[in-house]
Amino acid sequence: MRPTAKQAGTAANWPPEEGQIVSFRSLNGLSNGIVKEVRWGLVWRDFILDDGRVIPEHKILDHPEPPVWRRAEEVTQDEREAWERRLVSMAEGGLDPRDQEQSFWAELNQYLAYTYLRFKQAGSKPPDPE
Amino acid sequence: MSRPHEESEKERVWRVLSEAGLIDIPPDEFAERIKEAKRVVMGRLSELLEATTDIQECESAAYSLATLKKLEGTVSRSGRRSSD
Numbered sequence: 307m308r309p310t311a312k313q314a315g316t317a318a319n320w321p322p323e324e325g326q327i328v329s330f331r332s333l334n335g336l337s338n339g340i341v342k343e344v345r346w347g348l349v350w351r352d353f354i355l356d357d358g359r360v361i362p363e364h365k366i367l368d369h370p371e372p373p374v375w376r377r378a379e380e381v382t383q384d385e386r387e388a389w390e391r392r393l394v395s396m397a398e399g400g401l402d403p404r405d406q407e408q409s410f411w412a413e414l415n416q417y418l419a420y421t422y423l424r425f426k427q428a429g430s431k432p433p434d435p436e
Numbered sequence: 437m438s439r440p441h442e443e444s445e446k447e448r449v450w451r452v453l454s455e456a457g458l459i460d461i462p463p464d465e466f467a468e469r470i471k472e473a474k475r476v477v478m479g480r481l482s483e484l485l486e487a488t489t490d491i492q493e494c495e496s497a498a499y500s501l502a503t504l505k506k507l508e509g510t511v512s513r514s515g516r517r518s519s520d
Binding site: 362364372373374375383386387390393394398421422425426 | 476480
């Protein structure tokens with residue numbers, strides 16, 4: 307039997323720990339879930355809930371403002387390549403990124419954000435003057 | 437003299453990602469966002485190829501581009517399935 311979950315605290319004891327209840331913005335309005343794990347992605351933290359849903363930290367109610375982010379240069383090449391292999395494997399395995407709050411959706415979202423941040427500044431040219 | 441509200445690094449990252457529509461991508465916009473990411477990586481890759489100084493970064497950009505192309509194929513296929 308699962309011990310009674312506590313509502314997550316705010317600010318001083320952020321992020322919530324395993325077993326705490328968090329509320330977050332979902333497709334159907336506000337939802338709740340029990341935290342299984344909080345882990346860093348390529349850009350932001352994801353909250354893994356005990357039912358398998360993956361919720362980005364910035365969707366969790368009462369998260370710190372602005373949310374904490376990770377610099378692109380902090381991501382190692384090994385970590386990035388492992389992330390890319392995992393994404394391709396999920397894609398080839400037939401997972402659909404449209405399944406929101408699932409791993410593929412969450413990891414693809416972070417990968418696109420990371421890739422954009424990493425290459426944007428050097429890769430884009432200023433707009434032509436009119 | 438400091439500005440009344442100097443944008444922090446965290447705020448800047450949030451703004452850049454928000455403007456690019458890369459926070460909470462709606463399911464039907466993945467293909468478009470992947471295309472935009474590819475455009476950014478290709479821009480960087482062409483700069484690196486011209487400079488020919490940072491081989492590792494060049495390989496890294498090429499690898500990312502290949503990954504995005506694979507993902508683009510998957511997203512467009514699943515998009516067609518869901519609209520059938």
